[in-house]
Amino acid sequence: MFKHAIVRTPCPEMIHGITSSKLGKPDYALALNQHKEYVEALRSLGLEITVLEPDSSFPDSTFVEDVALCTFGLSVVTNPGAASRKGEQIDMEMVLGSFYDSIEHIEAPGTLEAGDVMMAGRHFYIGISDRTNHQGADQMIHILERYRMTGEKIEINQLLHLKSGMSYLEDNNLLVQNGSLNHPAFYKFRKIKTGADEDYAANSLWVNGTVLVPAGFPITRNNIEQAGYPTITLDVSEFEKLDGGLSCLSLRF
Secondary structure, three states, X not given: OOOEEEEEOOOHHHHHOOOOOXXXXXXXXXXXXXXXXXXXXXXXXXXXXXXXXXXOOOOOOOOHHHHEEEEOOEEEEOEXXXXXXXXXXXXXXXXXXXXXXXXXXXXXXXXXXHHHEEEEOOEEEEEEOOOOOHHHHHHHHHHHHHOOOEEEEEXXXXXXXXXXXXXXXXXXXXXXXXXXXXXXXXXOOEEEEOOOOOHHHHOOEEEOOEEEEEOOOHHHHHHHHHOOOOEEEEOXXXXXXXXXXXXXXXXXX
């Protein structure tokens, strides 16, 4: 169960964030409202929230998940693969020092963004992507093993991050994009599929027994509810325009 989350309020420069989408530029005022609703949803599920001030030096800095991995008594500060995001992790390390005695680091030439890291108990799946390379993934696995956890690398294609295409919902249930990521490493999980043309909803977020689901994807939400989970629907349209999803907007521990 999560007790705390760290979020960062979007900065006005988010309209210039990295994106491959064809959805247009975000509406900053709307993004602020959506972010507030996201924070309130986390708070309603029992989390204490640390809200960081906007950081105009980094347009994508609201996507705090990428710059650190927070887990069992351990935080790992990453080395983002996107050039415009290098440096975000420096401020985050100072914040994490208030919560963790043990902070490890991914060092160059390794790159890793934690959107590529999916936790399932004490085992971690690490996507090899344009943002996370083999050196970064290997460093992460070695760190995990020192703390009696395990990890393995997963080659991914046509996804920004591993968690763009799947989300672990606990209890051996894995939400996956319909028809994608048929990797042997995931055969042991029960699969909950997104609806046709609802791939974005694969990045839904389990928080203390409830699943946050992006608005506009009713088939996926129904499939999650049929698997026994209560859901909260949140509009994150302005973050979708920057290829960001629900998990990207917080560090949970």
